[in-house]
Amino acid sequence: MGVVRSDYEARSNSIRKKAAQFGLLAADDGCTSLTSNNTPFSELVHYYNTKLCAPTSESDQTRSFAPKIAPLTSESLRSLPSEIVSCILGISAVHMATRDPGNRATERIALETKVNLFERIKSLFQEPQNQRVDVLLCCMSLIFAMDLIENGVGRWRVHFTGALELLSSSGGPESLALHHPHLKPLLAQTLQIQTTSQLLLPLTSEGSWHVSRKGLATLCKDPEVRRAYFMPCPPRLMLAIYDLGVCAKTIFDAQGIPTMADVYSREWILSDVLHFQAEEGLQMIKETHRSPHEL
Numbered sequence: 566m567g568v569v570r571s572d573y574e575a576r577s578n579s580i581r582k583k584a585a586q587f588g589l590l591a592a593d594d595g596c597t598s599l600t601s602n603n604t605p606f607s608e609l610v611h612y613y614n615t616k617l618c619a620p621t622s623e624s625d626q627t628r629s630f631a632p633k634i635a636p637l638t639s640e641s642l643r644s645l646p647s648e649i650v651s652c653i654l655g656i657s658a659v660h661m662a663t664r665d666p667g668n669r670a671t672e673r674i675a676l677e678t679k680v681n682l683f684e685r686i687k688s689l690f691q692e693p694q695n696q697r698v699d700v701l702l703c704c705m706s707l708i709f710a711m712d713l714i715e716n717g718v719g720r721w722r723v724h725f726t727g728a729l730e731l732l733s734s735s736g737g738p739e740s741l742a743l744h745h746p747h748l749k750p751l752l753a754q755t756l757q758i759q760t761t762s763q764l765l766l767p768l769t770s771e772g773s774w775h776v777s778r779k780g781l782a783t784l785c786k787d788p789e790v791r792r793a794y795f796m797p798c799p800p801r802l803m804l805a806i807y808d809l810g811v812c813a814k815t816i817f818d819a820q821g822i823p824t825m826a827d828v829y830s831r832e833w834i835l836s837d838v839l840h841f842q843a844e845e846g847l848q849m850i851k852e853t854h855r856s857p858h859e860l
Contacts, residue, residue, distance in 0.1 A: 605658075605674045605677060605678070606654070608674070609654045609657045609658055609661070609674070609678065610637050610642075610654070610657075612657050612660075612661050613636070613637055613653065613654070613656075613657040614636040614637060616657075616660070616661075617634060617656070617657060617660060618634045618635070618636045637650075637653065646697070646700045647685065648685045648686065648689060648700055648701075648704050649700060649703055649704060649707070651678075651681055651682045651685050652682060652703075652704050652707035652708060652711070653707065654678050654682075655678050655679055655682040655707070655708070655711050656707060656710055656711045656714065657678075658671075658674050658675040658677075658678040658679070659675050659678075659679070659711050659714050659715045660714055661674070661675070662674070662675035663714060663715060682708070686704055686708070689701055689704070698731065698735045698741065698745070699741075699745045699747070699748055701731060702728060702731055702732070702741075702748065702751065703748075703751065705724050705727055705728045705731065706724075706728065706751060706755070708724050709724040709725060709728070712724060725755075725758065725759075725762075728755055729755070729759060732752075732755070737776065737780070738752045738755075738756060738776045738780055738784070739776070739777070739780040739783070742780075742783075742784060746789075749784060749787055749789055749790045749793075750789075750790050750793040750794035752784055753784040753785060753787070753790045753794060753796070754794060756776050756780075756781055756784060757785070757796070757798065757803060759776070760781065760803060760806055760807050760810060761798075761806060778804065778807055778808070778811075781803065781804065781807055782800065782804055785800040785803055785804075786800050791849075799841075799845060799846040799849055800849075801837075801841060801845065802838065802841060802846075805834055805837055805838050805841075808830070808834050809831075809834050812827060812830045812831055812834065815827060
């Protein structure tokens, strides 16, 4: 976590320097804060509610898979942790600035919001006694999304690696799912990304897997997760990807020389995948994401 913390501190300092060029920060000012009484705050909330939370298509093909993002209300702004609100406003600000390039006003708001965001995240790392693992994990995932909007796919692995390290240092995803059940959809999404990335990039994989096969299966098949989060890969195939990733890493760790057990495992995985029928995935989607009267 030390590497991740230093990255956030460096990112915060870099953004503060950019913001200083816009005259946003006084030399002795520790952080530019956004409060509900100022114009940028109200503008960002309005943009988030009207643009990012705009209703999606109501066609039969998309209604069940693209639920409307929950808007920010007065009640949610009071009840949500301030760090999560800062991350949501950061996404709103970056989204607004990237869709109006060259507009100094929106760039100014984006920089100001990001300064506030990274200062808050840095303070979480500096005050372990005040940390809430669920809040920190949500913040890292929201920053992941913000960086994708602003920079494309270039820096997502920094935040993703940090999220995995946080999972590991907090007892693992199974423990987090037990003590923070509201994190199950986010945990399932994170572990699916890790599983597929281990398969696609086995040679760059570091350390051990952050979830057991049983833990991945439990999260992927959890009815609450399947209702809240659309899983593009059926659980059976996700487990096959997991098995294949483990097999590939085992062979790589043995200098690329497979044993008979490795060959058997590989053939067993291939046989299981070839026996998979597309109808299984379609049926799972119908049962999970369609209401009874639509079936």
